[in-house]
Amino acid sequence: MAQIRLEGVSKVYGGHLVIDNLSITIPDGECFTFLGPSGCGKTVVLRLIAGFEEVSGGEIFIGERLVSSKPKNIHLPPEQRRIGVVFQDYAVWPHKSVFQNVIYPLIMQQIPDTEANERTREAIRQVNMDGLEHRMPFQLSGGQQQRVALARALVSRPNVMLLDEPLSNLDANLREEMRFEITELRKKTGVTILYVTHDQEVALAISERIAVMDPKGYIRQIGTPDEIYEKPADGFVFRFMGISNFLPLSFRDGKMCIGNSDSVLDREIPPEKIDGVRTGKTVAGCRPYDVVLTRDKTSAIGVLKRIIYLGPILDYRVAVGSLELRVQQDIEDALSEGLHLQEGDTVGLRFLDLLWFENRDSEQEVT
Amino acid sequence: MLKRFFGKIGIAEVLLFISVLILIVVVAVPVLLILWTALFVDGSLNTKDIIHILSQPGTYEALKNSLVIAGGVTVLSTIIGVFFAWLVSRTDLPFKETMKVLFLVPFMLPSFIGALAWKMLLSPRSGYINKFLVDIFSLDASPFNIYGLGGIIAVETMYLFPFVFIQVAGALERMDPTLEESARISGAGLLTITRRITLPLMLPGIAAGALLVALYSLAHFGVPAILGTESGIYNIPTKIYEQIYQSGGSFVAIRTGTILSSILIVAAGLILYAQNLVLRAGRFQVIAGKSMRPTLLKLRGLKIPILIFSLLYIFITVILPTATIFLVGTLKTYGIAFTWENMSLQNLKYILFDWRMTRDAIWNSFYLSLAAAMITMVVGVLISYTIVKMKVRGKFILEFLGVLPFSVPGTVIALGVILTWSGKFGINLYNTAWIIFVAYIARYMAFSLKSNSAALEQVDDSLEEAARACGATHWQSLRDIVIPLIKPGMVAAFFLIFLPALRELTTSVLLYGPTTRTIGVAIYALNEDGETVYAATLASVALVIIIVGQLVIKRITRTTVQGV
Ligand SMILES: Nc1ncnc2c1ncn2[C@@H]1O[C@H](COP(=O)(O)OP(=O)(O)O)[C@@H](O)[C@H]1O
Numbered sequence: 001m002a003q004i005r006l007e008g009v010s011k012v013y014g015g016h017l018v019i020d021n022l023s024i025t026i027p028d029g030e031c032f033t034f035l036g037p038s039g040c041g042k043t044v045v046l047r048l049i050a051g052f053e054e055v056s057g058g059e060i061f062i063g064e065r066l067v068s069s070k071p072k073n074i075h076l077p078p079e080q081r082r083i084g085v086v087f088q089d090y091a092v093w094p095h096k097s098v099f100q101n102v103i104y105p106l107i108m109q110q111i112p113d114t115e116a117n118e119r120t121r122e123a124i125r126q127v128n129m130d131g132l133e134h135r136m137p138f139q140l141s142g143g144q145q146q147r148v149a150l151a152r153a154l155v156s157r158p159n160v161m162l163l164d165e166p167l168s169n170l171d172a173n174l175r176e177e178m179r180f181e182i183t184e185l186r187k188k189t190g191v192t193i194l195y196v197t198h199d200q201e202v203a204l205a206i207s208e209r210i211a212v213m214d215p216k217g218y219i220r221q222i223g224t225p226d227e228i229y230e231k232p233a234d235g236f237v238f239r240f241m242g243i244s245n246f247l248p249l250s251f252r253d254g255k256m257c258i259g260n261s262d263s264v265l266d267r268e269i270p271p272e273k274i275d276g277v278r279t280g281k282t283v284a285g286c287r288p289y290d291v292v293l294t295r296d297k298t299s300a301i302g303v304l305k306r307i308i309y310l311g312p313i314l315d316y317r318v319a320v321g322s323l324e325l326r327v328q329q330d331i332e333d334a335l336s337e338g339l340h341l342q343e344g345d346t347v348g349l350r351f352l353d354l355l356w357f358e359n360r361d362s363e364q365e366v367t
Numbered sequence: 368m369l370k371r372f373f374g375k376i377g378i379a380e381v382l383l384f385i386s387v388l389i390l391i392v393v394v395a396v397p398v399l400l401i402l403w404t405a406l407f408v409d410g411s412l413n414t415k416d417i418i419h420i421l422s423q424p425g426t427y428e429a430l431k432n433s434l435v436i437a438g439g440v441t442v443l444s445t446i447i448g449v450f451f452a453w454l455v456s457r458t459d460l461p462f463k464e465t466m467k468v469l470f471l472v473p474f475m476l477p478s479f480i481g482a483l484a485w486k487m488l489l490s491p492r493s494g495y496i497n498k499f500l501v502d503i504f505s506l507d508a509s510p511f512n513i514y515g516l517g518g519i520i521a522v523e524t525m526y527l528f529p530f531v532f533i534q535v536a537g538a539l540e541r542m543d544p545t546l547e548e549s550a551r552i553s554g555a556g557l558l559t560i561t562r563r564i565t566l567p568l569m570l571p572g573i574a575a576g577a578l579l580v581a582l583y584s585l586a587h588f589g590v591p592a593i594l595g596t597e598s599g600i601y602n603i604p605t606k607i608y609e610q611i612y613q614s615g616g617s618f619v620a621i622r623t624g625t626i627l628s629s630i631l632i633v634a635a636g637l638i639l640y641a642q643n644l645v646l647r648a649g650r651f652q653v654i655a656g657k658s659m660r661p662t663l664l665k666l667r668g669l670k671i672p673i674l675i676f677s678l679l680y681i682f683i684t685v686i687l688p689t690a691t692i693f694l695v696g697t698l699k700t701y702g703i704a705f706t707w708e709n710m711s712l713q714n715l716k717y718i719l720f721d722w723r724m725t726r727d728a729i730w731n732s733f734y735l736s737l738a739a740a741m742i743t744m745v746v747g748v749l750i751s752y753t754i755v756k757m758k759v760r761g762k763f764i765l766e767f768l769g770v771l772p773f774s775v776p777g778t779v780i781a782l783g784v785i786l787t788w789s790g791k792f793g794i795n796l797y798n799t800a801w802i803i804f805v806a807y808i809a810r811y812m813a814f815s816l817k818s819n820s821a822a823l824e825q826v827d828d829s830l831e832e833a834a835r836a837c838g839a840t841h842w843q844s845l846r847d848i849v850i851p852l853i854k855p856g857m858v859a860a861f862f863l864i865f866l867p868a869l870r871e872l873t874t875s876v877l878l879y880g881p882t883t884r885t886i887g888v889a890i891y892a893l894n895e896d897g898e899t900v901y902a903a904t905l906a907s908v909a910l911v912i913i914i915v916g917q918l919v920i921k922r923i924t925r926t927t928v929q930g931v
């Protein structure tokens with residue numbers, strides 16, 4: 001097993017800088033995720049590590065081996081990197097049976113027949129495909145094909161597995177199942193997994209650590225799923241990880257008002273943020289659950305624009321001045337508080353957790 | 368420094384280099400030599416000569432005839448092709464599937480053999496139909512004369528209209544019937560729908576087919592050679608042939624040839640460019656969707672008459688000429704009646720076993736086509752692979768060169784090959800089979816590139832990358848993944864080259880030597896020499912080979928499709 005180390009890696013396509021000076025270390029045996037909006041360059045990073053593309057700058061190490069280096073003019077071809085790759089579109093060879101697909105890496109390594117057969121069966125068992133060895137790919141469902149791709153990537157016991165959105169073509173149930181299976185596989189084999197996705201739910205569920213990338217391909221934060229979700233480094237990460245509200249604030253008559261409204265935010269501001277808030281550079285952020293609707297209309301108030309029932313959740317849109325907030329509440333809580341709200345009602349707002357962000361990050365569009 | 372340079376040379380660069388080299392040697396150099404010879408005399412641009420040559424009555428007439436023939440054939444083929452395509456896909460004509468296949472049969476038949484048959488039927492002096500009509504109606508003169516522009520246009524149309532038919536029938540089948548449905552729901556009549564919806568949607572298909580017909584007819588040698596030269600009518604290819612043969616390859620003749628060829632190259636380039644535009648525009652309009660069946664026009668009382676008309680058309684254009692060839696081929700001498708006493712298989716035995724000239728021609732055609740098909744298929748895979756799959760600097764050169772074979776007509780290739788391989792560069796292949804071989808490779812490269820590129824585009828890059836990640840080298844991934852997946856395309860390419868090459872006339876007629884006649888050349892020469900019967904016998908042999916070959920293709924393509 002091996003760690004992956006990128007040092008100052010960049011990639012240029014036809015004069016267009018896609019990856020700029022990226023440095024990161026993925027520790028041995030970890031399940032590490034690159035999370036970012038589509039088009040941000042995740043696939044490019046993966047392909048650079050796999051060796052399908054040459055770096056335009058910087059160096060890549062897999063374990064102790066230098067596999068790509070612009071300054072030293074080194075480019076180890078993919079077949080010599082001892083990696084397993086699982087592609088978004090499965091890339092199961094249509095003219096080979098399940099067994100032939102999975103055994104192929106072992107044939108390339110010239111493993112003796114009996115051992116190769118044994119390991120192939122083992123890999124097929126690991127992805128729960130036993131009994132389907134002699135099916136052809138067109139006789140398999142999407143999820144089954146993805147399992148074949150997994151088994152094929154695993155069978156040669158690679159140091160590193162690279163997975164590029166392997167679940168995005170599967171339906172929700174299968175996705176859950178495969179997610180579980182990938183986690184299991186990693187526990188069983190201890191392989192280093194580099195996983196790439198734009199889906200924050202999947203990333204939170206399977207990763208030990210996540211690197212969040214912005215649309216320009218820069219890494220905004222690296223951390224455990226908890227850290228990323230609870231302590232986002234900036235507004236971009238905050239917004240990318242789920243539904244979010246950003247509150248621009250202004251001081252009027254010594255009070256802190258929300259946006260251009262008269263609603264007062266009755267919260268202590270951390271002293272180090274006050275300057276930023278005064279100059280309008282810093283905004284507050286909160287999740288829909290961190291806003292509570294009350295009958296107490298003494299501080300902040302808003303007008304209910306829309307109420308939607310999302311199963312056990314009530315989803316509100318609340319106008320505060322020209323600002324629209326997303327607020328969510330469990331139906332049970334709403335009932336127990338005796339709130340019978342209707343669209344058009346004026347409600348009081350109480351803020352629980354507030355995070356503080358630099359303004360420019362919150363304005364960046366997330367796709 | 369040097370080591371570093373060579374260290375950077377990978378498989379991609381090697382493939383690119385070989386591909387570019389082959390295309391340059393086989394296609395680019397001949398074409399460039401033609402343009403060079405046409406434009407420059409002693410190294411300087413010479414427009415005076417060009418104008419002089421073009422204003423000579425002979426060349427000027429040839430240009431005009433080429434235009435008239437191509438124009439006439441294109442218009443007629445379009446009308447006939449659209450009519451029959453509409454008939455089989457938008458009316459309740461009976462036996463539609465069978466009719467669809469029958470309308471494609473003329474595609475397989477070499478048009479110069481058709482011209483030969485029509486000469487036997489409709490030549491003013493001895494055409495069988497003419498004699499028959501003169502006899503029963505006791506006419507003074509033959510009612511038909513196949514020699515001339517009208518005859519050439521009619522015969523070419525018979526064999527070229529399937530280009531339009533295929534395109535239009537395809538477009539009508541792929542067309543989303545909901546477009547017509549919704550027009551119908553909003554109250555439009557069937558005629559209005561056809562005029563306002565169906566026809567505009569078919570236009571790209573019609574235009575693409577018509578342009579193909581124009582391209583083919585403009586550069587076509589066989590039919591005008593057989594039906595035109597008799598009465599002094601030349602088009603561009605037959606004029607080039609006449610010039611070079613009359614003068615025994617003098618410089619003036621070659622120069623005239625190169626100037627006419629340059630015109631063909633430019634015309635072909637323009638036509639292909641126009642077709643590209645048309646097809647690109649059409650891609651967005653015709654959307655696949657087989658959810659609903661289109662409304663079929665009820666032919667009612669016209670059903671049977673139209674069916675009879677269609678069958679009659681097929682009988683006249685396909686069965687009658689083919690039967691004529693087979694029958695005349697058995698006669699003792701040309702012109703006598705088809706009675707049992709007059710017919711035998713003696714001719715067949717003679718040309719297959721006894722006569723050295725025809726025996727050699729069959730053998731030459733066979734091995735030249737086989738070798739050309741093999742080489743072109745392999746090289747085509749190499750070039751297509753480099754174009755479609757490789758990321759390598761300088762690829763645009765290859766992409767440019769790869770288009771060239773499509774736009775170079777057979778006559779031009781022959782002339783270019785003569786210029787290139789007659790000792791100019793130290794290699795003289797003139798009068799050997801090699802020169803025909805080289806020309807075939809250039810001529811059929813386009814087929815191979817088309818077929819193999821289409822196949823390669825179906826193979827997703829990730830399939831190959833998956834193999835690389837599994838530890839396969841580039842060569843191993845080619846061998847284990849790419850080649851098995853494009854095998855059907857390669858087999859198709861092989862036959863797309865082998866069968867047409869077997870009956871090829873346009874190119875080899877300019878290149879053959881005393882011992883290197885091909886089947887096409889032999890048939891043509893026999894006809895010229897007045898050996899009509901032997902020409903027919905040899906043509907029968909060619910037809911049998913073609914029919915058997917087509918059946919083999921059918922089987923192979925069917926089994927490979929099932930096998931995947
Ligand atoms: N082969 C290529 N040539 C040119 N541009 C590319 C190529 N591959 C990727 N790009 C560009 O790089 C950017 C990142 O792409 P990608 O890594 O595929 O995004 P994603 O994060 O969705 O996987 C995109 O803007 C894309 O257009």
Ligand SMILES: [Mg+2]
Pocket residue numbers: 039042043164165
């Ligand atoms: Mg991607």
